[in-house]
Amino acid sequence: MGVDLGALCVKREAKLSDFSGRVVAIDAFNTLYQFLSTIRQPDGTPLKDHLGRITSHLAGLLYRTVNIIEAGVRPVYVFDGKPHPLKAGTLEGRRAAKEKALIEWNEALEAGDLERAKSKAQATSRLTGEMVGQSKELLSALGLPHIQAPGEGEAQAVHLVRRGDACACASQDFDAMLFGAPLLLRNIAIGGKRKLPGKNAYADVEPEVISLEETLLSLGITREQLVDAAILIGTDFNTGIRGIGPKKALKMIIGNGSLESAMPAIEGDEKYREHLNGISDYGEIRRIFLNPDVTDDYSLEWGAVNEGRAVDMLCGEFHFSKERIVKAVERFSDLKKRSGQKSLFEF
DNA sequence: CAGTATGA
DNA sequence: TCATACTGG
Numbered sequence: 001m002g003v004d005l006g007a008l009c010v011k012r013e014a015k016l017s018d019f020s021g022r023v024v025a026i027d028a029f030n031t032l033y034q035f036l037s038t039i040r041q042p043d044g045t046p047l048k049d050h051l052g053r054i055t056s057h058l059a060g061l062l063y064r065t066v067n068i069i070e071a072g073v074r075p076v077y078v079f080d081g082k083p084h085p086l087k088a089g090t091l092e093g094r095r096a097a098k099e100k101a102l103i104e105w106n107e108a109l110e111a112g113d114l115e116r117a118k119s120k121a122q123a124t125s126r127l128t129g130e131m132v133g134q135s136k137e138l139l140s141a142l143g144l145p146h147i148q149a150p151g152e153g154e155a156q157a158v159h160l161v162r163r164g165d166a167c168a169c170a171s172q173d174f175d176a177m178l179f180g181a182p183l184l185l186r187n188i189a190i191g192g193k194r195k196l197p198g199k200n201a202y203a204d205v206e207p208e209v210i211s212l213e214e215t216l217l218s219l220g221i222t223r224e225q226l227v228d229a230a231i232l233i234g235t236d237f238n239t240g241i242r243g244i245g246p247k248k249a250l251k252m253i254i255g256n257g258s259l260e261s262a263m264p265a266i267e268g269d270e271k272y273r274e275h276l277n278g279i280s281d282y283g284e285i286r287r288i289f290l291n292p293d294v295t296d297d298y299s300l301e302w303g304a305v306n307e308g309r310a311v312d313m314l315c316g317e318f319h320f321s322k323e324r325i326v327k328a329v330e331r332f333s334d335l336k337k338r339s340g341q342k343s344l345f346e347f
Numbered sequence: 348c349a350g351t352a353t354g355a
Numbered sequence: 356t357c358a359t360a361c362t363g364g
Contacts, residue, residue: 039348039363047364055364056348063349189348319364324350 001030002173003230007246009174010214014207016188019168020072023300024185025157027171028077028146029127032135034172035060036125042114044105044121049318057131058318061138062310066331067190076166076300077139077146079132080153084288086237086281098124134313141310142332143303155179155292165300168209175236177212178227178289184210221254227289228259228282237285239278243271305332 039056040046046056068075083091101123108117139146149156158179160166168183169176176184187207216223232249234240244252256262259282266272307329314320 035348041362047362049364053364059363060348067349321363324363328350 001033001236002175003178003233003235005174005177005226005230005246008215008219008226008229008250009177009210010218011186011208011210014185014209016068016071016073016190016207018209019185021074022168023074023076023160023166024068025147025160025166025169026075026077027153027157027169027173027176028079028132028135029153030171030173031064031077032057032061032127032131033125035064036127036131037122040118040121042118043109044114044118046121046125053318054131055318055320057127057135058138058314059320061135062142062314062325062328064189065139065142065144066328068188069332069335074302075144075170076160077135077144078153078157078160079136079146079148081149081151081156081293084151084237084293086284086288089239090236098126137313138310141306141313142329143305145300145302147298147300150295151293152179152288154181156294157181159292159294160298163296174210175289177210177215178223178230178235179292180212180223180290182212184212186210219250219254221250224286224290225253225258227286228262229253230289231259231279231282231285232262234278235285235289237288238281239275241266241272241275241278243275305329307333 035057036046036054039060046054047059049055065075101120105117105120105124108114108120136146147156147160152175154169154171154173154176157166157169157171158176158181161169161181161183168185169181170185170188172186174184185207186209187205189205189207212223216226219226221229229246229249229252231238232241232244232252233246252262252265253259256265259279267276307326310329311322311325314325315322
């Protein structure tokens with residue numbers, strides 16, 4: 001998902017509790033996809049209820065959110081709206097990749113290769129409208145706000161930060177930086193360990209904060225130039241130019257000042273000339289990132305936890321273990337008692 | 348992913 | 356007590 005700007009960013013290790021008392025705008029789709037991808041059995045099967053409905057997203061959302069709350073952070077989940085027409089190619093590409101992964105998942109299962117099966121299964125993850133609705137319902141039961149973005153969720157999350165309603169965005173995608181997020185939180189999981197794509201090796205993955213200002217300063221460019229570089233590399237809205245990665249893109253933008261000034265050099269290069277259609281819409285893509293479709297029509301209200309509603313939904317409707325869910329939901333209530341407040345989130 | 352059981 | 360393995364739905 002998104003552009004990989006990892007190599008260009010100034011990162012700093014962080015703890016979730018560094019953001020204690022602050023509002024963090026979380027990219028809901030990105031988070032839910034993460035859960036759908038990782039919360040699976042060794043053979044790749046996701047968690048399902050008695051009716052065969054996938055529940056991985058709900059399990060992940062509940063436990064992740066409890067941990068965020070326990071760190072004193074006030075989460076607001078921001079959901080994607082309508083995708084921009086230029087994203088159609090990316091979405092079609094993902095759909096095709098999922099179809100292929102589904103076949104390969106079954107092949108791996110037949111071959112008895114569990115590791116490959118799980119990895120292929122993860123690539124089949126689909127977030128449905130029903131799952132989105134269920135996730136919103138769970139958040140409401142937990143007394144947490146969620147916001148519906150008109151377009152890209154990340155753009156709306158950044159908008160919250162720019163209006164002073166949140167202090168940072170949380171997402172695994174780097175797109176938030178292109179939208180202008182001053183601070184981007186990545187890896188806000190509790191575990192800190194993640195399986196490496198290689199094999200049985202585990203690497204520590206600590207939460208990290210990326211500062212847009214420090215990144216731009218270290219690169220010696222403006223955000224507009226970062227967006228231009230991203231367009232060359234390729235974004236969700238364009239394929240970019242084959243053969244140009246972060247390093248060459250940056251060099252071209254720094255050397256020429258802007259994408260249009262770099263065009264003669266690109267058009268004059270045989271290698272790149274045939275891929276010009278990959279950046280043909282660059283004016284519109286700039287607009288998507290620099291002047292995104294966002295709304296001020298939202299409210300951020302943290303209410304009390306409705307234990308009964310959360311338990312009814314997860315245990316009654318989806319057959320989660322009552323013991324586990326009650327314990328998790330009570331962690332919200334315990335926090336309230338300790339802080340002596342009616343609601344943890346009252347100002 | 349996160350909780351829980353296990354066992355050194 | 357802590358790292359590792361397994362389970363959850």
